[in-house]
Amino acid sequence: MNDLTPDRDERVANLKGLGCSRKRVEDARFTQGKGNYIDDISLPGMLHGDFVRSPYAHARVKSINTDAAMALDGVVAVLTAKDLEPLSLHWMPTLAGDKQMVLADGKVLFQGQEVAFVVARDRYIAADAVELVEVEYEELPVLVDPFEALKSDVVLREDLDGQTEGAHGPRKHHNHIFTWEVGDEAGTNAVIGDADVVAEETMYYHRTHPCPLEPCGCLASMDKVNGKLTLYGTFQAPHVVRTVASLLSGIEEHNIRVVSPDIGGGFGNKVGVYPGYVCSIVASIVTGVPVKWVEDRMENLMTTAFARDYWMKGRISATRDGKITGLHCHVTADHGAFDACADPTKFPAGFMNICTGSYDIPIAYLGVDGVYTNKAPGGVSYRCSFRVTEAVYFIERMIEVLAIELNMDAAELRRINFIGKEQFPYQSALGWEYDSGDYHTAWDKALAAVDYDGLRKEQAERVEAFKRGETRTLMGIGLSFFTEIVGAGPVKNCDILGMGMFDSCEIRIHPTGSAIARLGTISQGQGHATTFAQILASEIGIPADSITIEEGDTDTAPYGLGTYGSRSTPVAGAATAMAGRKIRAKAQMIAAYLLEVHDDDVEFDVDRFVVKGAPERFKTMSEIAYAAYNQAIPGVEPGLEAVSYYDPPNMTYPFGAYVCVMDIDVDTGVTDIRRFYALDDCGTRINPMVIEGQIHGGLTEALAVAMGQEIAYDDMGNVKTGTLMDFFLPTAWEVPNYETDHTVTPSPHHPIGAKGVGESPHVGGVPCFSNAVQDAFRPFGLRHTNMPHDHWRIWKTANGLGLHDT
Amino acid sequence: MTKQIVEMMVNGETREVMVEPRELLIYVLREQLRLTGPHVGCETSHCGACTVEINGKSVKSCTMFAVQAQGAEITTIEGLGSPDGLHVLQESFKEHHGLQCGYCTPGMITRAHRLLQENPNPTEEEVRFGMAGNICRCTGYQNIVKSILAAAAEINSASEAAQ
Incomplete structure (x- = not known):
């Protein structure tokens, strides 16, 4: 060692690892207007979709006449439930075990509900065509109060009429969905009944909306030549969307690529699957060209989650x-x-x-x-x-x-x-x-x-x-x-549509000592590209500035359940650390070989492995990475990569x-x-x-x-x-x-x-x-x-x- | 619908576009000129994601027809700095974590740029009032305000040094 050798503190600081207020790597793009959000993506020949929506909260749909809309120059298709029915896509399963109309099937159940999907050359023509679709409604009694709904004779979900069993147990009334109980009711009532002091209160936590600044949207592109569907969209869980899209469309999962580009805020709004996504996919399959759907603010507030x-x-x-x-x-x-x-x-x-x-x-x-x-x-x-x-x-x-x-x-x-x-x-x-x-x-x-x-x-x-x-x-x-x-969460307790809620990270160390890590999550502003690199920097001793973090492309990223419920750091962050430890374990073997000592005689020190008791003998992670690709090391495979799928214990x-x-x-x-x-x-x-x-x-x-x-x-x-x-x-x-x-x-x-x-x-x-x-x-x-x-x-x-x- | 020619000076370059009279400026900027920095957040002038500068004023380009911009001088976020030389505000937003998802950021910085032209040395209260037409859902504004005040201080100290 000499005076030019950075001391340990300097080496730690160089990593910009855990605990450091590292400036965000995302910001260079965003501050220059070079983000890439869904509506920034444009594909050749792309068509635009727009919805005819119900003005009524509860009504029977007597008829839909699309002739005038179809006659408008620039209109390519108008889809209704009748068109989706042969594909069994007029309804879709929900995350909660229910089903939801993609397009109105005989009736509408809330104001703004999707009734028909117009596909046209540009967004203006699509909007014109929406006005030309004639829908005849017969108004039905409206229930907006859940307590009234539980007493009313009015059946909202006629499709479920007579079903006394729902996805979560018995239904007590035709407008009842489930009862979910936890704990000891009799015991609790006994304790409260005998208590010195009891306070009672009824409170209403009002309905609101996550309202990210960027509304929801997607761009579906079915390539009929190679049979591949590419779906770009505002998805907080792109991998789950791929699985759902495959199950619904019948397209094999390897032929579907889902990409979440930059997302302009999510806050929960972009977890679900919306009719706009399904209709865009169908429209792209039908027309053979890319179809984009991006909702406006009013549609966002009135209809998405x-x-x-x-x-x-x-x-x-x-x-x-x-x-x-x-x-x-x-x-x-x-x-x-x-x-x-x-x-x-x-x-x-x-x-x-x-x-x-x-x-x-x-x-x-x-x-x-x-x-x-x-x-x-x-x-x-x-x-x-x-x-x-x-x-x-x-x-x-x-x-x-x-x-x-x-x-x-x-x-x-x-x-x-x-x-x-x-x-x-x-x-x-x-x-x-x-x-x-x-x-x-x-x-x-x-x-x-x-x-x-x-x-x-x-x-x-x-x-x-x-x-x-x-x-x-x-x-x-x-x-x-x-x-x-x-x-969320332990796979034994938590799943979304049957997919266990683990998450993942895959790391590749390049020969010159920089790296790329891909995760199953997707940032919507949280700064994953910055912070996950910090976790990794501390784990593997490669500076955060030399680590690229990539998420959101299902063709390249490992399967994960996405970003919501503050799960990215607890689950994908853990996967990142665990994958990093696998890298480190292999690096230790390589270092020991290079230093001609036993594996157990080297130890990790910030950005290198050193011989125990002889810190002047070391190999940096950079040197180890290079050796992983250019030396034949007995008993060790070439390359330096790792993947971890992390199922949190709690x-x-x-x-x-x-x-x-x-x-x-x-x-x-x-x-x-x-x-x-x-x-x-x-x-x-x-x-x-x-x-x-x-x-x-x-x-x-x-x-x-x-x-x-x-x-x-x-x-x-x-x-x-x-x-x-x-x-x-x-x-x-x-x-x-x-x-x-x-x-x-x-x-x-x-x-x-x-x-x-x-x-x-x-x-x-x-x-x-x-x-x-x-x-x-x-x-x-x-x-x-x-x-x-x-x-x-x-x-x-x-x-x-x-x-x-x- | 009949299209007409609109000529504008956009980020220092003369641009000519063919538009229908009903086309909104934001879509012409984004889709014809491929300036996708300004975003669409509400289409009702509330959120400010589409903010650009037109003839020296902050304008929400989602509620202005492109034909109204005939002859106008327009600056978008793309015209404020370059990868080789970011604008002080762009640097300051990076430095002070004045953004998260980035969707409001182009409009926010473009508005802040005009605000500092109008009032080069604003108080925190003046920044908050002057930025109230631009909504951010992620940051809670605290670091946006900090970014703008820091940029103002830097611009002022640079111009003092120049004198």
Whole structure:
């Protein structure tokens, strides 16, 4: 060694591996407008598809006349259910074990439903032709309320009439989908019945929509010469789309290539399979030329997958001094016209049974009833693992209501009920095994950071000043402590359409010491090309800058289940580390051969293998890579490649402690978020800059949902929030600066201890914003009011509490 | 439908296109001129993904007809910098993690470029107000605001040094 040899710290820094705020490699393209999103792709001779959609929420389709549309110059085809029926593609299976109409088959069940698919030379002609398709409807009674639907004689799903058994057990009524139960109901009722204190509340978690900035779309290209179908599209799970496309179309899977190009945000919206995809494929097969379909914003909000729409009824019991003894939860879940929820097969209500939260609750019960209504299908996890946002909102509101019942501080109530650090791995009453956590430390750190006691004092002073008429604003302190459940998941529990939810990574080291790794996931803005290279850099000692990460092309990437439910880092990130370790194991053999020592006499050191006890004798990973391709090493195959398919032994359980301080103008309902503090524990941190960015974004989507964003229907089933005029997406003007903080409690079962973070801020943020609003009115007797807390609803709350009386 | 010729100066080059009177500028830019930096997010002027600069003003090109751009000078994200020399704003968005999925980014940077022409030394509040016509679903804006303020500071210190 000499003075020019970089020391160990420098070698570590050169890798830009784990824990480094590496700048994103994606950004050079994106900042120059050189992203490649679905609508940027153009193929020769490409046609455009557009839908005729139902103006009614429930109607019989009496006739469809396509003559005028077909007569228009430039129109190539108009598909209806009749055209798809011979191919058995007029209906398609949903992820939830139900089926869904691709094009209206005799009736329509929600406003905006796909009735006919027009294929034309350009998007303008297609739009003209949509107007020329004549559809005769006969209106039917509309059901938009799930409780009404369960009582009504009106049969929404005539195709299922008489079927008393659904995909998830018995159906109790013709508009009922399933009942899903977890836990001990009799035992829970007994505990709650005998309890000192019981708090009850019913809350509605309103319907909303992930609304990524880029809508959904695809481009299908059937090459009749070689029999290959190429499908580009906004797919969060491209490999599953390939399998589904093969099963539906009958085209052998090796003849289908699915490509997810750059995706302009997903947030759950791009998990499902939509009629537009099926119709594009059929249209391309029929016409023999590429067919593109890209929905517009209104179609996106009205028809592709919604989120939430849960009516949650809770009872929670405690001892007089605040120790929680039992929790009962019943959900009436509005699934719309078809059950197209995107959940693992065995979990029709997702992981809603994480609803015991971060608390040591000895006994609990959850029952969920899914119901059909005349609304769009969907039920995706909008920036959360499956239904976890609903679960966390439920428990974090129940805690607040219980605190009121106990006349106790809500921070203290949480603290005395947290699962203790020593209780991990913790078996929850509803069947989960929480991997690791240190809730008390996180909570104490958060409360100290915001001077919680000081805030409560200031709030009390504000209430007094308000009562004296000196101010017309109130102050709310929103608290939330959440535990997520992400990284689905163990294959034994979790599958999508039968495909086990593992994930994968394949690595090739090039002779000159750089590398490419391909994964079964797909980034939608999370920065996988940056962060997965960091995981690998630390594992194999090749600088992240010398590693290309590729995802989304099913012809080249290994099979994986895709990116949603914060599963990329927990599952594909683990596969990356494991594949890296296989590379390292082979590299060790090569290094030992080159250094003429036994395999066991060399050890890995940052970017090289060194002879134990003689660090001046080493081979760098670069040298080893070269040797792998140019030396005949006895007993070792040439090349340096590895693949790992990782089936996680458990999910991961990120957690966090959030505090929001909000001022509310009682006379206008206008809110001002003065402060938002977010402490996240996502285990081992791969890239702090990316983590912070994820937290800012997730909190902003939480603010949107809590404070105004909804998909609302009128009694006729008309969507009232079909454009961005009515559907709230916060701008820079409405969003505060966030303070971020962290603790680090690694996952014990993940190869690098990482837990996933992208969705935590949304999951924890929604109850935090909501609790801030509700907390402001607690001194005036408010127990609970439903989200979204837009200005009008807050004004109504204030008015209802008599705060406008003079 | 009868087409007509529209001549525009786009990113410093004269471009001539044949368009129907009803064609929106965004589609002509994206599909005829293959400038796919500006994106379509809403088609109702709300989201700003399609923002370009026309005759010195930020314009949402999804709600303007291409024929209205006859004779106009248009700058899109493709005209702001080059791979060999990124614009300060492009560098700053990279440096401060001012983007995630990248879909809003071209419109966001193009708008920020105009904002800094109008107000070279904005406060954080002025940046937030001035960028309120551009929606981002990923970042929560905090790092976008940071990127723009840092770019402004850099441009200002460079111009001071030049004096």
